[in-house]
Amino acid sequence: MSLTLQLNVNGQLYTVQAAPDEMLLTTLRNLGLYSVRCGCDTTNCGLCTIWVDGEIILSCAYLTVRAQGHTITTLEGLKEEAAFLGECLASEGADQCGYCTTGMMMSVMALRRKKAHPTDQEIKDFLVGNLCRCTGYQSQLRGIRKYLEAMAQ
Amino acid sequence: MLRFTRLEQPKTLEEADALAKRNKLAPLLGSGCWLRLAKRKWPLVIDLSLCGLDYIRVEEGQLCIGSMVTQRQIEENEVCRSLADGAFVKAIHAILGVQFRNMATIGGSIAGRFGFSDIWPVFLALHGQVVLADNTVLSAESYAAYRERHIIKEIRFDLTAPKVASLALRKSNADFPYITGAIRLDNHKYEIYIGGRPGIATKAQATSQIVAEEGLDGLPMAMDKVKEELTFQSNSHASESYRKAMAAVLVKRLVEEVNV
Numbered sequence: 039m040s041l042t043l044q045l046n047v048n049g050q051l052y053t054v055q056a057a058p059d060e061m062l063l064t065t066l067r068n069l070g071l072y073s074v075r076c077g078c079d080t081t082n083c084g085l086c087t088i089w090v091d092g093e094i095i096l097s098c099a100y101l102t103v104r105a106q107g108h109t110i111t112t113l114e115g116l117k118e119e120a121a122f123l124g125e126c127l128a129s130e131g132a133d134q135c136g137y138c139t140t141g142m143m144m145s146v147m148a149l150r151r152k153k154a155h156p157t158d159q160e161i162k163d164f165l166v167g168n169l170c171r172c173t174g175y176q177s178q179l180r181g182i183r184k185y186l187e188a189m190a191q
Numbered sequence: 192m193l194r195f196t197r198l199e200q201p202k203t204l205e206e207a208d209a210l211a212k213r214n215k216l217a218p219l220l221g222s223g224c225w226l227r228l229a230k231r232k233w234p235l236v237i238d239l240s241l242c243g244l245d246y247i248r249v250e251e252g253q254l255c256i257g258s259m260v261t262q263r264q265i266e267e268n269e270v271c272r273s274l275a276d277g278a279f280v281k282a283i284h285a286i287l288g289v290q291f292r293n294m295a296t297i298g299g300s301i302a303g304r305f306g307f308s309d310i311w312p313v314f315l316a317l318h319g320q321v322v323l324a325d326n327t328v329l330s331a332e333s334y335a336a337y338r339e340r341h342i343i344k345e346i347r348f349d350l351t352a353p354k355v356a357s358l359a360l361r362k363s364n365a366d367f368p369y370i371t372g373a374i375r376l377d378n379h380k381y382e383i384y385i386g387g388r389p390g391i392a393t394k395a396q397a398t399s400q401i402v403a404e405e406g407l408d409g410l411p412m413a414m415d416k417v418k419e420e421l422t423f424q425s426n427s428h429a430s431e432s433y434r435k436a437m438a439a440v441l442v443k444r445l446v447e448e449v450n451v
């Protein structure tokens with residue numbers, strides 16, 4: 039039995055049909071929001087990171103039915119800022135296969151809203167749930183610093 | 192993958208309790224992050240997210256944390272942060288990433304009674320309490336052995352906690368710990384709890400006694416005692432002998448940390 043749900047995604051209202059056990063990851067991809075991707079499906083990798091009311095969550099483990107009445111944001115809803123962050127990361131060689139990048143960017147942009155001038159340790163603490171198998175994280179850290187410094191000006 | 196056919200979303204704790212009693216096999220849904228690892232499909236799941244259990248408040252000198260409060264909400268709450276000089280929050284901080292802790296609930300973390308739990312040793316050392324839906328209050332120690340299924344309404348701590356320290360050893364950041372521990376120092380009386388053996392955290396009674404009687408001089412003896420007084424087993428994270436060796440190290444580090 040599917041449910042009819044109202045979702046607020048990236049400032050737009052959608053009416054969707056979803057099974058009671060459907061996860062937000064599936065619903066968002068069905069809406070064509072392909073920045074939201076599945077890496078592990080076991081809450082380990084952070085690739086499926088989105089925002090619910092500005093807080094980062096894992097859409098692979100968040101029931102769509104629970105998203106009603108909340109504000110959902112994906113990378114598509116943060117286009118310009120995401121493009122700039124992408125440039126900062128690329129300029130430091132921080133994306134290799136690029137698979138982890140969308141989820142990591144959602145975390146970085148959330149961090150900036152909570153703390154405009156985080157220390158390196160605070161950045162690492164906030165991003166520990168975003169795994170990258172290519173970069174070794176150092177180039178990501180440099181790219182993130184570049185982005186945060188530019189955004190703070 | 193969390194799979195079920197029907198979802199009930201009760202609006203009050205009383206409604207949820209009645210549903211849980213009528214449907215004894217239907218899982219209670221905290222965040223579902225743990226439940227979703229099961230490879231089965233449930234006919235019915237009872238969602239606790241609309242029951243108003245997401246509060247953190249202080250009542251009569253006790254910190255009361257509703258069972259649907261997320262691990263991250265605890266980490267960010269000033270009263271929780273100051274509990275036992277941050278020992279409780281430090282244990283939570285080690286669990287996976289921020290996204291995960293924004294979802295995983297304290298109720299699911301306590302009800303799960305996970306052997307690997309970072310939270311359970313410190314919950315025991317703080318002499319935490321579990322309040323069930325019918326307001327029955329159980330000590331952490333009794334709840335660890337409690338076999339009946341009831342909704343957890345909240346957990347509680349005395350705000351005047353003595354010195355408590357906790358530590359966990361894991362192979363890599365954000366992995367499950369293979370050994371966990373916490374210590375309580377209350378007026379020269381020590382209580383040492385060791386988890387991840389891989390069983391749920393439990394008091395190392397004789398080890399605690401040695402440290403209480405002999406102080407730091409008794410450490411070598413206490414480190415030997417912990418290996419023989421508790422049961423250790425092997426699993427994919429560590430062998431029995433490695434766990435024993437590291438439990439001894441943990442005892443030393445805990446005693447040192449609580450005495451700083």
Ligand SMILES: Cc1cc2nc3c(=O)[nH]c(=O)nc-3n(C[C@H](O)[C@H](O)[C@H](O)COP(=O)(O)OP(=O)(O)OC[C@H]3O[C@@H](n4cnc5c(N)ncnc54)[C@H](O)[C@@H]3O)c2cc1C
Nearest residue numbers: 219221222223224225226258296298299300302308309343
């Ligand atoms: C991949 C992964 C890695 C993890 N790593 C760690 C780690 O390193 N350290 C650590 O300490 N923990 C770890 N955990 C456990 C995690 O911290 C949570 O404790 C766990 O996910 C349970 O919380 P939940 O909200 O997801 O509970 P759920 O999955 O919703 O429920 C878990 C169990 O508790 C029951 N339950 C839920 N709420 C209540 C309630 N209010 N009353 C009674 N019963 C209830 C459910 O029916 C179920 O049986 C990990 C979990 C996962 C999935």
Ligand code: FES
Nearest residue numbers: 077078079084098
């Ligand atoms: S796909 Fe959600 S955490 Fe990996």
Ligand code: FES
Nearest residue numbers: 134136170171172
């Ligand atoms: S760039 Fe390949 S996983 Fe991060």
